[in-house]
Amino acid sequence: MADELDLLRAADPVPADAPHFGDGPLDHAAERHLARLLHSAPHLRRRTRPRLVWSLAAAFVAVATVLTVLLGGPAGTPAVAAPRPLAVRVHSTPVPLAEVAKLSAVAAQDGSPALLQGTHVQSWSLGMSDSEPPVTLPEERVVRWAPDGSHTEVVVATDPAHPGRPVLTDDGDRSRLVEDGHVLSRRTFPPMWGDAPPFATPPHDPAELRTYLTELIYSHSHTLTTSELLEATRELLDDWTLGARESAALAELLADAEGLRPAGQVTDRLGRTGQAYVHDEASGARQMLILDPATGAVLGLETTFTRDDPEYGVRAGDVMDYSAWMR
Template sequence: MAHDDELALLRAADPVPGDDIRHRDRPLPAHAERQLNLLLHSAPVARRRPARQVRRLVWGIEMVSLAVAAALALVLAGSSSAPAAAAPHPLTLRSGSTPLPLDRIADRASASAAAANAPRLRRGTHVRTWSLALASGPGAEAPITLPEERVTRWRADGSHTELVVATDPRRPGKPVIADGDDGPHLVHDGKVLSDRTYPPSTGTAPPQTRPPHTPEALRRYLAELSRPSDPAPLTDTRELLDAVAMFLRHWTPGARESAALAHLLADADGLRPAGTVTDRLGRTGQAYVHESEGLRRMLILDPSDGDVLGLEDTVTKDDRTYGVKAGDVMSYSAWVR
């Protein structure tokens, strides 16, 4: 059959009609997110990709979603504004600051959780992110950073809203979204990427289910969240930090959950206390650093109650393929209460 005839038949069949709600744009459901993470982190040992290839696979997936975002960042700042394309500098430790052991943070978090007015667990998040878009090959664009702010709020009927804004790179650290009782709304200049309401959803596995608030139960929850087909206890610190970041994309921990998480982190191998930092929202935190496979991860905790304030991924080796150098910030997330 001729090509034109085949195309005509396909159009007539209309396999994806525009009014079919099954094909509307929406975020990945929980099971799809878990399967993606399973693909990246839980391949059988005999077929596992080398670590460097896995990292590049992750970068490749991120490039697909960030290509349009990078263009938006350029449009937002204007073609003559160089700061829009500049990646943020890595956070620096305060000179002379004394590192605080993680078990000390865990003890403070437990004391905070025992208070009568301690914050409670809440489904939904408010987070600011900076992500480096990468490309490879001849003529590829230089890496560019997109600052973004996202607020997700859940309703009693199981539906939820999500507001995503590309923030102005000329005003780093300045909030764009106010999240009050009347719902999230813009308070400063920013380009709205999406503002949507999603119908009720249910599920019987993380992240749909309510997270526990004891250390070992939370460890199992994070394992099921990050490796649903093999929820063995998380013993690798890289996987634990990945699972924590995934968890914080769905839930805002209460004081009890923060205390349980702090105790888990206190037992993590290779997560060393580094000192005091001021995060990108101007908050004071304690930094804990883990280095592996060319990536330095800095976890920032509130020293008073163990809340996770931020997570920064920084390249420790030059990679000419993607045009990144040691010290470039790959991504940064700052969670807002």
């Protein structure tokens, strides 16, 4: 129970020291915190009644079979299979993070590309409910900011690994099929400003960036743990597209992180080549960070289970979530 309480506090969309919104709607960042708590923390999933638990592999086979019948044959089969964990290329040479930090500092000397407010991210997340086996939900999210401080967010159901095929998406307590490219939401937010993360501009000085990331995830520690640094990195990239100088500063912070070990070369889920760095979490998950070794830019972050959890129908090696960031 203590572990679950710690996870809940870490995922709290509106911590005690944050501005209060009364009975009004959560802001953009708080909504994302709440969504991550509900959809990306399987050990916190509430259960209102006992249910039959299947293994993830068996669940996907069953769902695929049912949907094939409903759609009239293999041609209409949706992309329901869980993505396999990224595999490190055999005999590839791991590049130390310290070397990436040096290369990214050189690449950042001309300041190009520049920092952009907003993000473009493709994600795969494990959706779980009381009444259905777990399924993988692929989405693409684009956030763009205007000069007046307003911004738009468009979320689309799509899976680059299966172009043109129907896609599963979350619909409350159940999943449903939609066409590839179906717009799940399109929202416009009024002008927003602030002098604190995530609205404040991320600095490109490593020490200042560490402070920024600490405030971003509401950490009460003066020193970010490796788990917190990776969490903060995800939060940062869900709000900002880093420029060369910010990527170099982040690479320097990552190079100092304990337990983040180089694994070798991988090809990410968008076909890009990068270097993988792995960290094992005490919670029973493994984080794999994928970087462009020449620039230090973060390409992706994958979370996988490291042990079976029959209660939730997951096995060691199953992908909990994966994000791939683009410019």
